Amino acid sequence: xxxATFHFPRGFLWGCATASHQVEGNNTNNNWYFWEQAxxxxxxxxxxxxxxxxxxxEDMDRAAETNQNTHRLSIEWSRIQPAPDRWDExxxxxxxxxLRGLRERGLQPMVTLHHFSDPLWLYEQCxxxxxxxxxxxxxxxRKVVEALKEYTSLWCTxxxxxxxxxxxxxxxxxxxxxxxxKGLDVATLVLANLLRGHAxxxxxxxxxxxxxxxxxxxxFRPMLAARPWFPLDALMxxxxxxxxxxxxxxxxxxxxxxxxxxxxxxxxxxxLQDYLGINYYxxxxxxxxxxxxxxxxxKRYYPAGSDLSPSGFIANIPNGLYDSLHWAVKSYPDLPIYxxxxxxxxxxxxxxxxxxxxxxxxxWRAINFNWPIKGYYHWSxxxxxxxxxxxxxxxxxxxxxxxxQARIRRPSVDFYxxxxxxxxxxxxxxxxxxxxxxxxxxxx
Ligand code: IFM
Numbered sequence: 001x002x003x004a005t006f007h008f009p010r011g012f013l014w015g016c017a018t019a020s021h022q023v024e025g026n027n028t029n030n031n032w033y034f035w036e037q038a039x040x041x042x043x044x045x046x047x048x049x050x051x052x053x054x055x056x057x058e059d060m061d062r063a064a065e066t067n068q069n070t071h072r073l074s075i076e077w078s079r080i081q082p083a084p085d086r087w088d089e090x091x092x093x094x095x096x097x098x099l100r101g102l103r104e105r106g107l108q109p110m111v112t113l114h115h116f117s118d119p120l121w122l123y124e125q126c127x128x129x130x131x132x133x134x135x136x137x138x139x140x141x142r143k144v145v146e147a148l149k150e151y152t153s154l155w156c157t158x159x160x161x162x163x164x165x166x167x168x169x170x171x172x173x174x175x176x177x178x179x180x181x182k183g184l185d186v187a188t189l190v191l192a193n194l195l196r197g198h199a200x201x202x203x204x205x206x207x208x209x210x211x212x213x214x215x216x217x218x219x220f221r222p223m224l225a226a227r228p229w230f231p232l233d234a235l236m237x238x239x240x241x242x243x244x245x246x247x248x249x250x251x252x253x254x255x256x257x258x259x260x261x262x263x264x265x266x267x268x269x270x271x272l273q274d275y276l277g278i279n280y281y282x283x284x285x286x287x288x289x290x291x292x293x294x295x296x297x298x299k300r301y302y303p304a305g306s307d308l309s310p311s312g313f314i315a316n317i318p319n320g321l322y323d324s325l326h327w328a329v330k331s332y333p334d335l336p337i338y339x340x341x342x343x344x345x346x347x348x349x350x351x352x353x354x355x356x357x358x359x360x361x362x363x364w365r366a367i368n369f370n371w372p373i374k375g376y377y378h379w380s381x382x383x384x385x386x387x388x389x390x391x392x393x394x395x396x397x398x399x400x401x402x403x404x405q406a407r408i409r410r411p412s413v414d415f416y417x418x419x420x421x422x423x424x425x426x427x428x429x430x431x432x433x434x435x436x437x438x439x440x441x442x443x444x
Contacts (some may be wrong), residue, residue: 001427001442001444003426003427003428004426004427004442005422005424005425005426005427006360006361006364006424006425006426007364007423007424008364008367008423008424009367010423012374012375012376012423013069013070013108013338013374013375013376013377014067014068014069014070014375014376014416014419014420014423015063015068015069015070015071015072015107015108015110015375015376015377015378016063016068016071016072016377016378016379016380016381016397017071017072017073017110017340017341017377017378017379017380018051018071018072018073018074018380018381018382018384019073019074019112019115019116019117019159019384020073020074020075020076020079020115020117021045021048021076021115021116021117021385022045022048022049022380022384022385022386022387023048023049023051023056023059023073023382023384023385024048024049024050024051024052024076025045025046025047025048025049025050025051025052025053026046026047026052026053027045027048027052027076027078027079027117029078029079029082029119029120030076030077030078030117030118030119030120030123031117031118031119031120031122031123031127031175032045032116032117032175032387033045033120034120034123034175034178035174035175035388040173040175040388041387041388041389041390042388042389042390042391042392043385043390043391043392044390045385046402047402047405048384048385049382049383049384049400049405050405051098052094055405056098056101057101058407059381059382059398059407060098060101060102060105060107061105062381062382062398062407062413063105063107063381064105064106064107066397066413066414066416066417066420067417067418067420067421068107068416068420069106069107069108069420070107070108070109070110070375070377071102071107071108071109071110071377071381072109072110072111072112072156072340072377073098073102073109073110073111073112074111074112074113074114074115074156074159075095075111075112075113075144075148076091076117077113077114077117077118077119077122077140078117078118078119078120079091079094080092080095080140080143080144081119081140081143082119083121084121084136087143092143092144092147092148095144095147095148096147096148096150096151099111099148099151099152100151102151103151108152108154109151109152109154110152110154110155110156110338110340110375110377111144111148111152111154111155111156112155112156112157112158112159112217113140113141113144113155113156113157113158113201114137114157114158114159114197115159115160116159116160116163116164116174116387122136123175123177123178124178126177126178126181127177128164128165128190128193128194128197129176129177129181129186129189129190129193130193131193131196133193133197134193134196134197134200135200137197137200137201138197138200138201138204141157141200141201141204141205142204142208145204145205145208145209145212146208149208149209149212153209153211153212153213154212154213155201155205155212155213155214155215156214156215156216156217156277156340157197157198157201157202157205157214157215157216158194158197158198158201158216158217159216159217159279159340160217160218160219160279161191161194161195161198161216161218161247161248162191162218162219162244162245162247162248163219164190164194165187165188165190165191165194165247166187166243166244167387167388168187168190169181169182169183169184169186169187169190170182170183170184170187170294170295173387173388174387174388184243184259184260184261184296185261188247188257188259188261188264191247191248191257191259192257192264192266194248195247195248195251195252195257195266195269196266196268196269198216198248198269198272199266199268199269199272201214202214202269202272202273203272212274213274213275213336214272214273214274214275215273215274215275215276215277215338216248216273216276216277217277217278217279217340217341218245218248218249218276218277218278218279219244219279219281219341220245220278220279220280220324220327220328221241221244221245221281221282221283221284221300222283222284222320222323222324222327223237223240223241223244223283223284223285223286223300224237224283224284224285224286225237225285225286225287226285226286226287226303227287230288232288233286233287233288235288236286236287236288236289236296236297236298236299237286237298239260239296239298240284240286240295240296240298240300241286242258242259242260243259243260243296246258247259249331251264251266251269251270252269252270252271252272252273253270253331253332254270255267255268255269255270260296273332273335274335274336275335275336275337275338275374276328276332276335276336276337276338277337277338277339277340278324278325278328278337278338278339278340279339279340279341279342279379280320280321280324280339280341280342280359281314281341281342281343281344282302282314282315282316282317282320283315283317283320283323284300284301284302285300285301285302285303286298286299286300287299287301302315307351307354308351309344309345309346309351309393310345310346310347310348310351311345311389311392311393313345313389313393314344314345316344316351316354316355316358318355318358318359318361318362319362321339321342321359321362321363321366322362322363322365322366325337325339325362325363325366325371325373326366326371328371329366329369329371329372334372335372336372336373336374337371337372337373337374338373338374338375338376338377339363339373339375339376339377340377341377341378341379342359342376342377342378342379343355343356343378343379343380343395344395345386345393345394345395346394346395347383347394347399349410349411349412352397352410352412353411353412353415353433353434354434354436354437356378356412356415356416356419356434357415357425357429357430357433357434357437357441358437358440358441360376360419360425361425361441363376364424364425378397378416379395380395380396380397381396381397381398382396382397382398382399382400382407383395383396383398383399383400384396384400396410397410397412397413397416398410398413411433412433414433415429415432415433415434425441427441427442430442
């Protein structure tokens with residue numbers, strides 16, 4: 001077979017994504033810390049990857065030495081504003097140092113302002129359930145952007161608002177207000193406030209920094225009806241699809257948030273995004289299930305025979321990435337798109353190389369239609385704290401030994417390093433790291 005390479009456009013961004021609570025360690029002043037202490041998570045975050053203790057430096061060395069040219073990280077609100085009336089200038093300095101460190105290593109920062117964690121004081125006031133959160137979030141955003149604007153103009157206001165609202169208020173896996181508020185009605189309220197927060201942040205950032213590019217990261221789940229000919233499966237698929245995927249996109253397109261409980265007007269958010277971030281992991285199959293009242297009678301699952309990650313959390317369905325990007329470009333023609341997360345939990349690195357290869361191929365397919373896709377962030381660089389699932393899932397290119405903080409170089413480190421260096425993926429690489437999919441990617 002002749003060797004071949006799928007090339008990416010010049011200047012394409014290749015990196016990894018992380019989030020403050022998942023990597024920093026010793027984060028003891030937010031809702032997740034409280035949730036962990038109350039015993040709602042499989043493990044505690046503890047030292048995590050010890051970035052706050054300084055290990056971000058060695059990890060950013062790793063990213064740079066393996067040819068990455070960008071990194072997406074998040075700022076921990078509870079560190080910047082430990083109490084409603086107090087800013088922590090040292091914490092801001094620390095983040096300035098981190099972003100400077102990224103720049104010195106040739107890594108363009110994408111900075112997320114909210115990634116699932118809220119300061120404890122906000123949590124105690126039932127945070128995003130109340131519209132009063134909006135000016136508070138805006139104030140925090142202004143403080144951060146003023147402090148960090150020297151180092152980046154690429155901002156992500158809120159990570160996966162749909163996951164934040166639904167995992168908390170519907171599934172009960174994420175911390176909700178201390179009084180235990182739950183239900184789709186509260187989730188809808190929270191989503192509307194997150195939209196208002198996004199709008200306020202978008203305007204504030206642009207006021208401070210004229211050339212800012214501001215967007216958010218949407219966890220997007222393509223969905224299929226289990227039996228497309230069966231009206232109840234098709235209906236459930238549509239309800240789940242709308243409920244999970246469409247709150248933010250519908251509101252940003254039209255000023256009206258569509259939810260399974262009806263429409264909510266959020267006119268101030270209309271048109272407010274400079275790019276769309278897509279977090280893609282897998283595709284759900286949906287069937288009608290009379291026992292799932294809380295999920296509006298829709299059961300989401302992976303069909304038997306799927307290529308599953310070790311805990312069954314993710315199925316390797318690469319064309320779902322293409323479909324997600326297709327949806328994005330149809331919804332917002334010409335808007336730049338970033339794949340702000342994509343990856344798989346796999347402590348033994350058996351699935352990850354072929355997951356990576358096949359998703360990069362789908363990305364390349366999409367780029368060949370001239371869709372304006374600007375970068376790809378792998379989730380994640382090093383194993384990090386996986387929320388309610390604790391340390392049971394290992395998403396890192398690098399493994400983490402929790403006892404010693406040693407990083408373990410998985411084969412995917414070198415595979416991704418070759419992809420970033422080549423700015424493409426070649427048949428030689430695939431033969432070396434995941435020969436089982438060589439014929440799929442490079443037939444003949
Ligand atoms: O770890 C999470 C991340 O915080 C948000 N997106 C999905 C990842 C994997 O579960």
